[in-house]
Amino acid sequence: QSEPVRVVVTGAAGQIAYSLLYMVAKGDVFGPNQPVILHLLDIPPMMGVVQGVVMELSDCALPLLRGVVPTADPDVAFKDVDAAFLVGAMPRKEGMERKDLLAANVGIFKVQGQAIERNAKRTIKVLVVGNPANTNALVCSKYAPSIPKENFTAMTRLDQNRATAHIAERLNVSCADVSNVIIWGNHSSTQFPDVRHANATVNGAKVSVSEAIKDDEYLKTQFVEKIQKRGAAVIAARKLSSAMSAAKAASDHMKDWWQGSANWVSMGVISDGSYGVPADVVFSFPVICSDKKWTIVQGLEIDEYARGKLDITAKELIEEREEALAVCQD
Ligand code: NAX
DSSP, X not given: OOOOEEEEEESTXXXXXXXXXXXXXXXXXXXXTOOEEEEEEOOGGGHHHHHHHHHHHHXXXXXXXXXXXXXXXXXXXXXXXXXXXXXXXXXOOTTOOHHHHHHHHHHHHHHHHHHHHHHSOTTOEEEEOSSSHHHHHHHHHHTOTTSOGGGEEEOOHHHHHHHHHHHHHHHTSOGGGEEOOEEEBOSSTTOEEEOTTOEEEETTEEEEHHHHHOOHHHHHTHHHHHHHTHHHHHHHHHSSOOOHHHHHHHHHHHHHHHXXXXXXXXXXXXXXXXXXXXXXXXXXXXXXXXXXXXXXXXXXXXXXXXXXHHHHHHHHHHHHHHHHHHHHHO
16 A cells, blocks of 8 residues: 555634545545645634544544644644645624735635645645635735645636536436536626537436526526626525535545546646636636646637626636735735
């Protein structure tokens, strides 16, 4: 068996981590034969809760779990790590302005970027889940300048999974029969869930999703809104934000990055200007992963409708970046 990989999960006392840690420790992400050592980072007042999570991980008696390092010190948390799930973030509290939320999170992701720079392996793969995920990933990468920008990604896989599952339910097929659903842009309500290039296998035949659903107007309007607002619908029903599904999405994202993806997957990655998206924002594109690297899928047609959607979400990301950079300079 190979050497254990070191994996840090931040926000380790929180609800997403509670599901995610189990998935990582039982081999869902790095493979069924890959031992792991988990580093659990949270803030000092949460260390008691983290100890409870450590007890439960031990009580799961998982063969691949070779060690657990609970800590409130980012320098310990990021020491020699191969992969990072940055889940912990400041939640939006009642009455809080978007700007205040952004400022609080810029602070967190600056500190963690610096700790990554000092301690992590240069090959570290970083997945930012904590919101605003795209801009947090950008900030984190700016404070870890010796690590390639390509190693910092943000999660839009939950949006992709939501869209895929919705299409599969509508066509009464398995999620595995729906492929190449794309999420473009920001993980926010401006995201563009796009099934114009998606396929489905229905009754044994592979067809395009628009051919199978035969309602382009629906796919351009109600469907898009449904996916954009799905997070809010879960909060309204559960009185808590998505956690099990967010953990599953984080596991899917890192697994595809680490082990390679069969189809296109959507990831927030540093923009190189593809599809007329401005450079230097973390933008969700369709990508293919192999050899632990992602590559943006090229050559897709962007019609006028799609252009409008891409521009809206790109504009929001530029605004977030400018606000974040202003905070960094304060
Ligand atoms: P919880 O509030 O349950 O847990 C967050 C944990 O992070 C807490 O234990 C808190 O103490 C910890 N934390 C805060 N500051 C920290 C710091 N500086 N270092 C380490 N830990 C710190 O939230 P949870 O439901 O787990 O959600 C976590 C984040 O995921 C939120 O920002 C949320 O908005 C975001 N989400 C992102 C999604 C995405 O698709 N990208 C979807 C799900 C989720 O809403």
